[in-house]
Amino acid sequence: MSAKYIIGSVIASFGIVYVFDTAIADRKLFGGTTPSTVSNKEWYETTDKKFQAWPRTAGPPVVMNPITRQNFIIKTPTDS
Structure with a gap:
């Protein structure tokens, strides 16, 4: 029974990390731009x-x- 909670928690934490990563890195939540060395x-x-x-x-x-x-x-x- 505890495995169900552990697996659910791990999956939920990956989901939360994905949302934060997308918001901060891709959508530039705190401003900034993509460096030209990455996009050029x-x-x-x-x-x-x-x-x-x-x-x-x-x-x-x-x-x-x-x-x-x-x-x-x-x-x-x-x-x-």
Whole structure:
């Protein structure tokens, strides 16, 4: 019986958090604007090119994506 209350409370808390997050972040409840670095696709492409141009001094070449924080090792055809 207590599991019913725990699960209900967890679901309700996620609902409350979603409403507050939407009101504060998306609808700008406290004012402010979305930074241009988030909404500007040209900035993203320029930053991505800049990160790809950095030389690596050790290890295999890596594709760096600072937005998603994922790094991918580039496999060349000779790296079987």
